[in-house]
Amino acid sequence: MGSGQFRAWYNVKNPGGEPSLCYAYAESDDGIVWRLPDLGLVDVDGTSANNLIDAPQGHFGLFMVDDGPELSDASRRYKMAYFEQGLADNGNGLCVAFSADGMRFSAFDGNPVLPQNAEDGSNVISDIIDGCWDPIAGRYLIGCKIEQSGYPGRPHHHAQGWRRCVGITASRDFLSWDKPRVIVTPDPGNGVEEFYGLKPIVRGNLYLGFLRVLRDDLSATPGGPVEGIGWTELATSRDGQHWTRHQETFIDRDVRPGSWDHAMAWYADCVTVGDQEYIYYGGYSAGHKVGDREVGLATLRRNGFVSRDADATRGTLRTPPAQLPGGRLTVNAMARGELRARLVDAEGQGVPGFDWSDCVPVRGDSVSHPVEWRGGSRFPRDRILSLEFSMDRTDLYGFDLAETHPHDNN
Structure with missing residues (x-):
């Protein structure tokens, strides 16, 4: 959104045409109504009147990042990673390309940067990839599909004993990538469970992963054809390498027959807009390999992905001791009590x-409640301290420490 617009790059199919898989671009003024500009860059089926970008075509997966106009090498401002199959010389694997304008990309001569080199195709990167910039560690992260064998049974669209799992890989320069580490595998108690990748993002000091769950052995409609269903769950991490899966549904499909997202509801990406998160997700109407696929929008309070909740019985939460940055505190909370x-x-x-009795009670619903004490709103920075919260009938989504308060006039 650095241009003042919402911008989206995405992977599209062109059934029966050539190329059969393309990368496209869309833009919007509000993140809700989108335009498909006529770019005139790629000829498909005899015409270039389309919104396709000039990039390596015919491949699955897309991780796109804009490193901004300050990047020293302007020709590599825009970076894309994708999965290429059928390379004649170097085999399958993760490939990258670069662009100065986000519309015309040149593939890296040394592709694949992460080869898929296992003879049996197991425990190596596959064709579903999602990524982000990790400001904590100063690296790029990619969550990817990993194929594993040795499981009981056969998924509807896979070989006997195989499952789609999730791995993570990282790079500081977008060229040298770690060997993928397997981070999510099927729960034996969940039947023939698989995953269609994980999209990582970083918020504050927390890594969030949006896990696409796949059940190819189930029907979207009771008694209907078995074409698979899917939904999105959350995973969290403190280091980007070791992850905890939370099996509550985060984005669910619409169980009503005929709905556009009746079979699958799989997270794509999110953008913070004011006090909300705009969450874009892919909806499948009929199943994994059948029916229509469209993009929808869900909204959430800003940074409302996880919370610590207290009921009428007052609870407390204390942070580890640290030299706290900044001097003023705001909390993202829905305080029905205080x-x-x-x-x-x-x-x-x-x-x-700065003790309990000195704190002005916080009440109501806000993503940035200011916290005030009798000792002032700016607390000491030269000491090792912990923050402790006491709350009842409150959902605490997070807190922020900054030099200035959102209600300051200066």
């Missing part, structure tokens, strides 16, 4: 002026 915060020293004692 929330208070205090500073705690290394001995577990409240800091005078």
Whole structure:
């Protein structure tokens, strides 16, 4: 959105045409109504009047990143990673391409940068990839589909004993990638379970992963054809390498027959817009390999992905001790009761002026409640301290430490 517009790059199929798989571009002023501009760059079926970008065609998967106009090598400002099959000389694997304008890409001469070189195709990167920039570690992250064997049974669209799992790989330069690490495998108690990749993002000091669950052995409509269903779950990590899966549904399909997302509801990406997250997801109407595929929008409060909740019985939450950055505190919370915060020293004692009794109670619903104490709103920075929250009937989504307050006039 650095241009003032919402911009989207995506993978599209061109059944019966050539090339059969393409990369396309769309733009929007509000993130809701989208335009497909006539780029005139790629000839498909005898015409270039389309919204396709000039990039390596005929491949699955897409991770796109804009490193901004400040990048020293302007020719590599826009980076894309994709999965290529059938390379004549170097085999299958993760490939990359670069562009100065996001519309015309040149493939890297050394592709594939991460070969799919296992003889049996197991435990190596496959054709579903999603990525992000990791500002914590200063690297690019890709969540990818990993094929594994040795499981009981046969999925509807796979070989006997095989499952689609999830791996993670990282790179500091977009060229040298780690060997993928398997991070999510099927739960034996969930039947013939598989995954269609994981999209990682970073919020604050938390890594979030949006896990696409696939059940190819189930029908979208009771008694109907078995063509598979899918939904999205969350996974979390503190280092981007070791992940915890949370099996509650985050984005669910619409169980009503005839709905556009009746079979699958798989996360694509999200953008923070004001106090909301705009979450884009792919909906499949009939099943994994059949029916229509479209893109939909869901909304969520800003950074409302996970929360710590307290009911009428008051609960407390304390952070590990640290030299806290910034001097002012805001909380993202829905406080139907109230929330208070205090500073705690290394001995577990409240800091005078910043203890429970000094805190002005926080009430109501806001993504940035200011927290005030009798000792002031700017707390000391030169000491090792913990933050402790006390709350009842409150959902706490997160907190932020900054030099200025959202309600400051300066």
